[in-house]
Amino acid sequence: MEASRTLLARACALAGVGAAGATLIRAGENVLWRLPGGLVARIGREGQTAAAARELAVARWLARCGVPAVRPLERVPGPVAPDGRPVTFWEELPPHRPGTPAELAPLLRRLHGLPVPDLPLGRLDPFVRLPERIDGAVTLDGEQRDWLRERLAGLRAAWADRPAGPPEAVLHGDAWGGNLAVTSGTHYLLDFERTSLGPPGWDLTGTAVGHETFGLVPADEYAAFCAAYGADVRDLPDYPLLRDVRELRVTCFALQQAAADPGRYAAPARHRLACLRGERGPRPWGWTAVG
Template sequence: MSLTTVDPSGGLTRDTLNAVLGAVCAEAGLDPAGAELIKFTNNAVFRLRAAPVVVRIAGSSAARARVGNVVGVARWLAAHDFPAVRLLPDVVQPLWLSGQAATLWEEVPADGGRPGGADLAALLRRLHDLPGPPPDLPEWRPMDEIRQRLAEPEDLGDADREFLLATCDEVEEAMSTLRFDLPPGVIHGDAFTGNLVPAVGGPVLCDFDSTAVGPREWDLTPVAVGRLRLDYPDDDQTPMALRYGVDITRWPGFPVFRRLRELKLVTSVVPILRSHPAIRPQWQHRMRTFRSGDLTTRWQPYR
């Protein structure tokens, strides 16, 4: 399959990913043979076998719209010597080919111990204390991202789409009434332990798609929601609250942020429901419980 036959307006499938990966590697002078697909949700992430490089391909128009921001944030963090993944040098980034967008990164061997909530809290404290923000960093507008995903759904029924759009309106209205305790500033935007790479010298931060200027309370929310909703074996919320010095679950606005986080967890894969059918059973489970108002049933990570 040629890259020119891949429709950039749609979600990527496993069949088309190889064409995109091959074109990206050819442009960067890399060998895609034996590359391992290590993640496929909003982005497809490959680990190359022939070089210590990770290739990240935007999987939807929403992800492509944020790729310039990802590069800007990565360069800003590198300038501050912040422990984060680094862009591959000597390559024009982001790389655009026939409407597809990719970024290339230096591989960080995941040879350290599992990062926990305290590790994430320490990195967030350091991030929140950095001078900045980086140039052109957008304001935090989570509903824009969610509505963009809902504008390009794959196999999403009309009733489900209408419910999710109505929920966007309800959450947005509730957010307008919130009072924040922490000063606003740069936020990671998707701060959970899954976005830490367990390097030998200590965990490093990755995934800057949602980085913005916004309320710091949001960066403390994903781990708390993960403790309440996702079927994780470890409690990362308690050590995170202790290390950061704030227990977000005690903040009066937490129920609103919990609903926003769960809305994001439901809608994050809407653009690839057809392209990546293996995630559909878990998505249906999340959608059913979220829609019914069930706050106790556990969810599993998308795989």
């Protein structure tokens, strides 16, 4: 963490923010540091400065719309990027816990109902990074890799020809309970790294797959999620496609994790692949969280 701390100090100096006494909150693809004065610094991945700037723009737009979400530090208008890694600064939230599906749903409904802003959001690409993850999956044999490539190609074609559905909306892009902070008074949306324009059902499919595929969201919690949103994504004609793409994404993520730590993740990655290939019977497949 010393390299991250050094980068943090440089970013804080560029932004005019104090870094003395910074404490680590979380280290992953993005690194979060708690700073004095009720602030949080978020260090992004190298080369993601434009994405970090978009996150700030989305958060400020949500503030203008009155949607409760994590707020950027206004006196630092954009990301600073020492060594090519963007650093953004945010107001620290009060003590909080992750949200439940029923707590997340009303904010998703509110987000999806907003007019599309004049921001460079781009459109949802549900296949981003999947070819690289398939190519880099060292635990696959040649036949398995070919099967995944064919599966990806088939889903790409189906996505291009998918039936018309509700109008495009602003998507959160990574809608799950960990990206909702529930305090004693307010629920706050977090993490707009994957925000884009696309079919609203994409934001709902994660919870549906958690129920239908993973078996981790109990039936009563899923029913409460649907009631709070006002619809069940499984009733949409393109839900099977949304589900299949989401299942492929989480399988490829498991394969990426298995390449880095085979002892821990190779078995669940193999299980997910076998399920997709019809070798483990009907859903739910009892998938466990990876990473």
